[in-house]
Amino acid sequence: MMDKPIRSLIETVQLRKDICVVFEMSHRPRLRSLSQEEATADVFDDAATVQELINLAHDVYIPVTSMLKKLVMRNTGVKIGFAASGSCLSDLKASAPAVIDAWRGLTEMDVIEWLAIPYNNSLSLLFSDEAFREEVTRGDDLVYEYFGVQPNTLLGSPVSDSSISRLATAMGFKALVQKVKVPIDSKVPVESIVLDENDLINVSIDHVIRDTIVHRFGAGDAAISIEEFIAMINRVSGDTVVVGLPIEVFKWHRDAGILQFFESFLSIAAGQNRLVSISQQIADVTEEYRHHNSPLSNSIASDHSPWLGNDIQRQAFMAAKDLDEPTAHLADPAARRALMKLLNVHHFINMSHSLAGLDNQYLSPQEAFACYMGALESLKRFLNNSVVREDDKGAKSMEAERQHPTTPAWALNEQSRYKENTHSHI
Known part of the structure; x- marks a missing residue:
């Protein structure tokens, strides 16, 4: 049964935008102490990295997964975007396999939609085209191995660059999700989802909405309520608002009640049939975007x-x-x-x-x-x-x-043909 406060919010707080939610997941590889003369590729403190990930699984991944399961029990059509680095998934598989199993179950229920991301959440995009392809492909392969799906959307994370649209198109992705700076109350209408000149669908994560959760949530007098947050979303231009967040926000603001906040927000969106997936948006894109919106990829500055x-x-x-x-x-x-x-x-x-x-x-x-x-x-x-x-x-x-010299293969072949011809003339 739905909690009374959530049911009341669904009835009294009106969302006027469709909402896409994307959670980004990665972990920080720790470096170990090395001697000055050490020569090795094993430069990481894997034990410390894995322990930190286990703690994160306990504090964040498991509670968020439980929240999603509760949402699915109460609502139909719940779908959330997940973008997890391959290194994070691989270490979770080894150290907290129950999390991977739970995500597999939610993927099979069509609740989680996987986005592609570089395997190491790396700056490979700024390194070389080859390195970026290598990182993204390796991550995609692991998502397919663990969850049986192949991402068709690329998340431009952790860094975006003017070259990413070209690479995403060449790699066969249908959509590209990036963080862009779209001002609230903009006088110029800006759609969150547009089609660029390469027929690649560009999806923008609004930086103001993101920063509000990352920096303002639970910040004393600057804290934001669910009503204020939805009012802010309703003021964003365009029909769809993409809320993209590092999943660590559920750790940073745990004591301020962010898990309950997001459960209420997602319940409102799902209860009002406003919670949509990236793949739904891809299916809904039509030629009118091409004619009425300038390519989003051209407006993204390469800020490194x-x-x-x-x-x-x-x-x-x-x-x-x-x-x-x-x-x-x-x-x-x-x-x-x-x-x-x-x-x-x-x-x-x-x-x-x-x-x-x-x-x-x-x-x-x-x-x-x-x-x-x-x-x-x-x-x-x-x-x-x-x-x-x-x-x-x-x-x-x-x-x-x-x-130990050996006769080359071509010489052996010639010798064999010579013998055959000689034998045929005798």
Whole structure:
């Protein structure tokens, strides 16, 4: 039975917009202490990373999953977008498999809609086209393995860039979800969902709605009520509002009651038949978007300042980029996968004075930078040793061929044909 306060809100608070909800999930890989001469691709503190994820599963993933199950019992047509990094899913499968099982059940019930995201929630988009394709494809493969679905929508996260629309189209995605700055009470109508010149559907996450939940929820006098939040949504231009949030907000604002807040909000949206999925929006897009809306992709600025806004962030990124080509085509994938993991956005957040939060394991951005550069140096030494081993292997192979020469295959073929022709003329 529905709680009386929620039923009352459904009857008294009117949503005038369709609502898409997308939860973003990733985790921060911890770096371990390395000696100055260590040469390894194993630069991560996996035990600390997994323990942090187990805590997050207990504090966030399990309660949110329970909330969704309650919503499904009360309402029909509930559908929520999930975008989870492959590294997060893989570690959850190993350390908290019940969460994966629950999400599989909700996926089979058509409640969860999966969006594609780079495997390591990485800055691979700024690295190279090849690295970005590699990361997204690896993440998609894991979603298919765990949940039996292939995402047809790409989430432009953690970073967007002018090149992402082109790459999304080339990779066969039908839609692209990105965070854009659309002002509330804008005098110019701006649709949240438009069709661009490549027939790729662009879906915008409104940054004001997102920031309201991330920064204002439970903030004393600045706290927002469910009525105020819905009134804010109703003022956004366009027919559909996309609410995209990092799922960690349920940890950050747990004591302020955000889980109950969102249960009420989603109950209102579902109860008024306003809760819609990205895939529904894809199906509803028609030619009128092409004629009445300018391409959204052209209005998105490439703002990389949160991750590459200071000197040490840029220096760290360029040092990592120097290892792109050396790791791209190695037979052993360990170094390449370590490099992609080192592109995880949280490494660069740790180097920011303004973004580093309470979960930061470092005392300062400079300490985070020093640890990161130490990991890169260790990986570089590992690569140099690998090249030496490959060169040594090649030299030994050539020496073996010199000492034990063999007749080339083409010569054996010619010799065989000669014998056959000679035999046929006798």
